[in-house]
Amino acid sequence: MRGRQNCRNNALVPSYLHGELSDREKARFEAHLKECDSCRGELDAVRRVSERLKELPAEELKRDLAPAIMAKIPQESWGRHGFNWALAAGLAACLALAVLGGLLLFHRGEQDTQVPAYVARESKAVKQALVWLAGFQEPDGSWDAKKSGGHKDYTLGLTGLAVLALLSGDEKPLEGAHAASISRGLEYIVAQQQPDGRFGPLVAGAMYNHGISTVALLEAYGLNRDETLKRPIDRALGYIYAQQKDSGGWGYRKGRSPANTSISIWQLHALTLACAVGWGEAGEKAGLGMDWLRGVIDEKGKVGYKEAGDFPYGTEALTAMGASCLFTGGTEAAVIELGPGLKHVASTQGDEIDFYRWYFLTYALHAVEEIRSGTLEARLQSALADQQVKSGPEAGSWAPTDQWGSAGGRVYSTSLAVLSLETARRVPRILGWIENVQ
Amino acid sequence: MNEDLEQLSDPDLMKRAAAGRPEAFETVVRRHQKPLLNFFRRMGASYSEAEDMVQETFLRLFDYRFRYRPLAKFTTFLYRLASHVRVDGLRKLQRQPRTSELSEASGARKESPAAGIGAKLDIQAAIDRLSEKLRPVVVMAYFQGLRYREIAKALGIPQGTVKSRMFLALQELKEALKGEETGKNDEG
Numbered sequence: 001m002r003g004r005q006n007c008r009n010n011a012l013v014p015s016y017l018h019g020e021l022s023d024r025e026k027a028r029f030e031a032h033l034k035e036c037d038s039c040r041g042e043l044d045a046v047r048r049v050s051e052r053l054k055e056l057p058a059e060e061l062k063r064d065l066a067p068a069i070m071a072k073i074p075q076e077s078w079g080r081h082g083f084n085w086a087l088a089a090g091l092a093a094c095l096a097l098a099v100l101g102g103l104l105l106f107h108r109g110e111q112d113t114q115v116p117a118y119v120a121r122e123s124k125a126v127k128q129a130l131v132w133l134a135g136f137q138e139p140d141g142s143w144d145a146k147k148s149g150g151h152k153d154y155t156l157g158l159t160g161l162a163v164l165a166l167l168s169g170d171e172k173p174l175e176g177a178h179a180a181s182i183s184r185g186l187e188y189i190v191a192q193q194q195p196d197g198r199f200g201p202l203v204a205g206a207m208y209n210h211g212i213s214t215v216a217l218l219e220a221y222g223l224n225r226d227e228t229l230k231r232p233i234d235r236a237l238g239y240i241y242a243q244q245k246d247s248g249g250w251g252y253r254k255g256r257s258p259a260n261t262s263i264s265i266w267q268l269h270a271l272t273l274a275c276a277v278g279w280g281e282a283g284e285k286a287g288l289g290m291d292w293l294r295g296v297i298d299e300k301g302k303v304g305y306k307e308a309g310d311f312p313y314g315t316e317a318l319t320a321m322g323a324s325c326l327f328t329g330g331t332e333a334a335v336i337e338l339g340p341g342l343k344h345v346a347s348t349q350g351d352e353i354d355f356y357r358w359y360f361l362t363y364a365l366h367a368v369e370e371i372r373s374g375t376l377e378a379r380l381q382s383a384l385a386d387q388q389v390k391s392g393p394e395a396g397s398w399a400p401t402d403q404w405g406s407a408g409g410r411v412y413s414t415s416l417a418v419l420s421l422e423t424a425r426r427v428p429r430i431l432g433w434i435e436n437v438q
Numbered sequence: 439m440n441e442d443l444e445q446l447s448d449p450d451l452m453k454r455a456a457a458g459r460p461e462a463f464e465t466v467v468r469r470h471q472k473p474l475l476n477f478f479r480r481m482g483a484s485y486s487e488a489e490d491m492v493q494e495t496f497l498r499l500f501d502y503r504f505r506y507r508p509l510a511k512f513t514t515f516l517y518r519l520a521s522h523v524r525v526d527g528l529r530k531l532q533r534q535p536r537t538s539e540l541s542e543a544s545g546a547r548k549e550s551p552a553a554g555i556g557a558k559l560d561i562q563a564a565i566d567r568l569s570e571k572l573r574p575v576v577v578m579a580y581f582q583g584l585r586y587r588e589i590a591k592a593l594g595i596p597q598g599t600v601k602s603r604m605f606l607a608l609q610e611l612k613e614a615l616k617g618e619e620t621g622k623n624d625e626g
Contacts, residue, residue, distance in 0.1 A: 010605075015601055018586070045612050046608050048612075049608055049612050050580070050608075052561045053576070053611075054580065056480075056561060058473075058476050058581075059475065059476050061475060065489060065496075066464050069496045069497065070460060070464055072497060073460070073500055288587070295587075307598070308596050337594050
């Protein structure tokens, strides 16, 4: 039995007393308590302090403050139309495109052109990319990871990404040129669902595959409310709930590895979307996940990987990922916390290729108009257009040249490039769904 | 409309307030004014300062009515605003954010409902002596009933920091009360 000298587990006493330990931590601590005089003494002492604190009575109001508060709100404020996130993001996007178009025209001396050169170039780039993607689809509806230069385990996640890219490339994608391709992709995803709700086999990156696939299904459902997707989505969400850790985040495997931002954000995007398109119960789980995510933000607004200050793969992509998530499904407070971090990401963005970072950065910038940076977006999109393969069998695609290229291959790079170019269409659409449930 | 607003959740009331219904916002105010006033009082404000801060918090909440999203728990959002109001208020008053000075300047504790009840005043005095970083954690957990993750969100700090601050705060309170008991024994 341990003596009365301070034990390092004394620090767990408040969390234990306040019911803030997970079941496993609690059981472990209770076993420890039996052995440790120091912790038992600490528990008694903290309990006494707690009892004293609870003795303090709540103070009664001397007057009802509601009349004074209501009187201070100008009458005309009640008639004001609400801030419309979707509309604001859409308008900001249009404005940015107009400004960018203007800038590019000015530099190219093409002021007499009716259609802004930038907009025309973007839509052509996307059109070519979608043709390449559709042409790369397998007869079974999948996009084969290995054939595109990626890792075989990620076929399902890449299928999800390709479907998302096809969904983002058109105002009415389910009636457009690639509707059949989207439909076959969705059917492939649904066919991969396991009895426990997970999409695909239990490989190391299963949670990536699952999260991305769920997002793809939910976005399709948001567009057409196809009843046949409801059941697979129900089960997919069930798997995400089941895999959520006590901390609120998600990792490679529940119980085996700690939560990390990269995996968590895909599950959070899925839950936010689910909440917006009719699965209200997902809100609570999303809230827990958002809390976890906010917990890994450091004081400079940078998002860590497993905890605040943990940056094994650099800070920028993680911060952009966190921002994309919190700006869409979080609160105003998230904007306050992450603002400096995202500004840093935007200000340090060079022309080097990082599809993942670009995708999340453009997503985040579109989700909150306050810190939008039109110039940055122009640079990103201009660089993307320059890197697109112009001829040959890979015409329309992007080579998987960034650090994740070996895992995702050409389908990964091309899908994310399209999604980055189409954020002005896609993000307002998602924000519109969110707005409608509020 | 015959809807019973009292039965509605905070997010539902905020939605109605955003749609232009004053009575919904008034219901939110009535529901939360007392705990909010107690929050500011526990944080060291005089009664009149606390009343002003409650008003300011609700006026800011009104400004944010379009932006509150139900994915975040309402009370967490409210106390996030309240924390900002308090810090801004202290800055405006150009006071050091130490309650002892606030109390001296405004006679805050002279008005305390616990005045005259020695033991209760002692624990409040011990709370007052906690630093600005430690005090909100204790007040939010013990008096506002917030969970650690909610406190983390309200204060904009990681949950792990809430845990460590809670531990340190309780250590300080423990020592303060130990000193008080020793003092009493000495007097006795």
